[in-house]
Amino acid sequence: MGWFKRSKENISPDSIKRDIPDGQWVKCTKCDEIIHIKQLEMNRWVCYKCNFHFRIGSKEYFSFLFDEGTFKETNRKMRSVDMLKFVDTKKYIDRINSTIKQTNLYDAIRTGAGKIGGIKVSIACMDFKFIGGSMGSVVGEKIARAAKVSLDEKIPFIIISQSGGARMMEAAFSLMQLAKTSAYLARLAEAKIPYISILTDPTTGGTTASYAMLGDVIMAEPDALIGFAGPRVIRETIGKDLPAGFQRSEFQQEHGFVDFVVNRKELREKLILVLEYLS
């Protein structure tokens, strides 16, 4: 696309980070309120003052979604293989190893089964902090296996998405995970097994263009970035800033691509209700 000169004058810098900082007290990214970490946790990592949803990972979601003591993780140690011997500014294999050390996760997704409001479900939850929640072979395979548990046991399937998209370092293999995961979801659909997709900040790229958008019911946390192309790419293509609220959860609901936006504090209750309707 080198034919046109792009104007970058109208483009403002990328948006703020929203991960939970270390320490006992944290400052809300949005309203600057100082909150104790325990208080934040009790409020499911939502600012009690301005409702800002801090980005949390699979550990936190599993902690408040499941009936106590019912969740069992599966395939925890499955990890990536550097098939392509991929090197950018860093070797992929080093990137994987250091990220595993840093995050205590083996890849950008964790799966398992447990009970939510007494209903047994199979679940997959992504973690943005593992290489941007990127989808490679491991994410695809773990979703496929978790979907298969749903099929075999005839129990609902849930995916919580939090991902920048397909993982570049596994190139075409990553792309094929869109097909692999969607093919399994098609099987669930044929068997009339419910699939619920929960979108959190951010859900973009190949993740959105596959399982994230295929739920029988799709719910999203407030103000999460949800889209196909990232805002930076779109800004650079059209050479302008994007309208306020563009690609946010509320925007997606307004345009018909999300069933409803749900506050994290009500996520579990809403999920149980939907599960009851779909059973």
Next chain:
Amino acid sequence: MAANILDFEKPIVELENKIAEMKKGVYNHDISKELAQFEEKVTQIKKNIYSNLTRWQKVQLARHPERPYTLDYIYTLTKDFVELHGDRHYRDDKAIIGGFAKIDEYKVMIIGTQKGRDTKSNLYRNFGMANPEGYRKALRLMKLAEKFNKPVVTLIDTPGAYPGIEAEQNGQAEAIARNIFEMSRLRVPIIVVIIGEGASGGALGIGVGDRILMLENTWYSVISPESCSSILWRSWEYKEQAAEALKLTAPDLLEFGIIDKIIPEPFGGAHKDHNAMAEILKGQLKIELADLIKVKPDKLVQSRLEKFDKMGIFEE
């Protein structure tokens, strides 16, 4: 022609020009021996260059502005094409073309992304970058093919799905996801051919099938080398390295088991001889069609799932 010479083709063109000049000149001695030597040299150089192309050079060939596009194939290798427009919801996307066509005795639904050849036609075709309505049109046609039991052939040549405001508002991600989902269970054969660029979700949106074929000088990956460079190196300058790292050529993907077959191109690339290229592709399509129409729908869908299920490398 001169405008469309790629950097690595320059030595060839220079020699060929020299030979042409020699042929035009008037000499008082016989130059046929010298000419023969030069021609021999050109052949040698060509062989050398085209059999040692780097991955980036193949990306350049895949984007060659004189390469045959979807409509060129439709007009040369099929007959009685009936183009079908629109997604029945919003409008007709000019970046994706589709309709019924005959490949000799086979009646098929043929669908492909379409680039333009000059500025005007490129704007009309949106540079081969589809919007949601394009993917929805493609899906409508595939469901039509399923209903009337016709195999589907898709031809892919796209720099990606269009990243625009309207595309997002209209659900680019949902449209691609829906296509991938539905294609994975479509009850008629699907043959997918990468004829140029196969960029990411924009390609896969019409790219799930029973046979995935790639022309010799094409690329298929999760991202273009330029965008990969921009994200991982934070600069547009590393596209050559990115192309190497992504291993995006036909031989790479064949080795990984992601595609089924490489379709050879005429010497020097598909753009050197459109008719020969179309003949080769037609032959391959007929081989695959003959094979796939014998398979029962249940088996077809089951094997398709197993095919994609196998893609991925991990350890436990």
